[in-house]
Amino acid sequence: MKNILVPTDFTGTSDLALAWAKFIAKQYIHDGLETTLVLAHVTQPYIPDTTLPTGEVGAGILAAQEMEDVGELNLHEMAEQLEREGFTTRIETRFGSIDGEIVEVADELKPDLIVMGRSHIDTFFDWLAGSSAADVAMTAHCPVLVVPTLEHGQSHPVRLQNIAYATQLEFDENHILRPVVNLVRTFNSNLRLVKIKALNQPNVYDDRQYLDQIESEFGRERFVEDTVNADNVTEGLTKYIKTNQIDLLIMATRERDFLSKLLNPSLTKRMVLSSDVPVLVYHAEEK
Template identity: 35%
Template sequence: MNKILIPIDFSENAERALAAAKIIAEKETTQLLILHAYQPYIADVNITPGNVLPGIDGGDFLSMTNELEGEFQKKLEKYIEEVIAEGYQAEAIWAIGSVQSAVEEAIETHNPSLIVIGRTGTGGFMDKLIGSSATSIGLHSTCPVLVIPPQSMPNKFQKVVYATQFEYDETDILREVFVLMNHLGANLTLLKIQSDSQPNIQADHQFIDEIKSKFTIAADAIVFRESRHVLDGIEDYCDEVGADLLIMSARERSFIEEFLINPSVTRKLIIDTHVPLLVFHLK
């Protein structure tokens, strides 16, 4: 990983994202890009005519907003100083505007290898990032996205589950995954959930044979489970084995978007899973 982009909001969830990024980063070669998107308050003059805020004239309000912006900039600088003191390479990215637009601009400018996002509940940071377009970052980013849920404080990624349906050629993604597993010293399991609601178009063995021919993977590291719902099956298996990282691939009208037809289920996978979720993107 050459560059890891970490959008932060100075909350505990930002700490979780930063902790996960440090696990993956190599101190000598990985640059941690720590981004904060500042959204200044814009008064509604229809509500507060004559003043930008009740009891505060324009000059006072401008001074207050400038002071607030300065405080957030200092917080970002402190984050950078602390990360560098720990031996990591780090750079601050200060942006004005929405989180989503700031992330998109940072991707275009810096071309990160990975985005790490600390997720909150309804109305929080992740909701600002994803917004009403649930697939805009998590499913359609040009680089992998790691989502850290609020239930998790990562200190290692050693037991990893890669959920697949063996319906598409995922060789390129698996190559990246195995490199990451070697770096982390992690154990990888390939998991397929068999469900009546899950189409099974391609023969599994052709994909499994291809994977075995290109990668070293034990027979017992390929697991099949049955479940009424694919999502429940994935989460139940992760809980059973104590997985600390779940990996999935996404492509337009593929496993996540097409086979899990209900868009609320797709949103749940990206936003609500209690296991850290790393999403790769099939090209």
């Protein structure tokens, strides 16, 4: 893993994401791979209030410039601290919308992974609006690890003992499982393939067909297969995570048109917004 992109707004939520990025980077560095932590900060543009006098609008623009300068200074200080800890760093400062600029940085630098924090969601309106982390996870062209901040600023322990991969067993997933299995091997983790059987989920093909395909490439000893009955996938995965002490949930998302996104929000995005454990999102290309 050469580059890990870590967007930060210098809050506790970003600190949790950085802790996970450091944990992952340390393992790859220990294995002899050069890994750079790319620290990114986005300053959002000032939106003037047309009811204010012109002078106050100008003051707002100056304040936005000062915030940009402060952000760059904080990034340099963070990078210096990480380098004292033995990490290689790079900084990127941008101006614009948070999710749009982060995806643009990722498109330019092509990191192996983005690690972002997700703040605690208190209300229905928070859920409806989503979060920058969820938006990046759905649109970036590389894997995205979303680390949630729980109620009262609590967090899940930074560890990778038990990893769950959510599967429908309705299509060929070996191309997605390859990096998943590599991750499991790198961290010597336990992998569980979890299928949630719910009334609103397709169940067209025999599960054994795809399980045999998976086992033929990766070996039977690499994972445990679990099937869970639930009213819906989100409920089933949430209960499974708690019952089995899962440290990381991995899900795949597919490109969908605007109408399907509007009428049927992504199950992956729902879990990114609701999970109490970090969610790693892979983007599955249509084969």
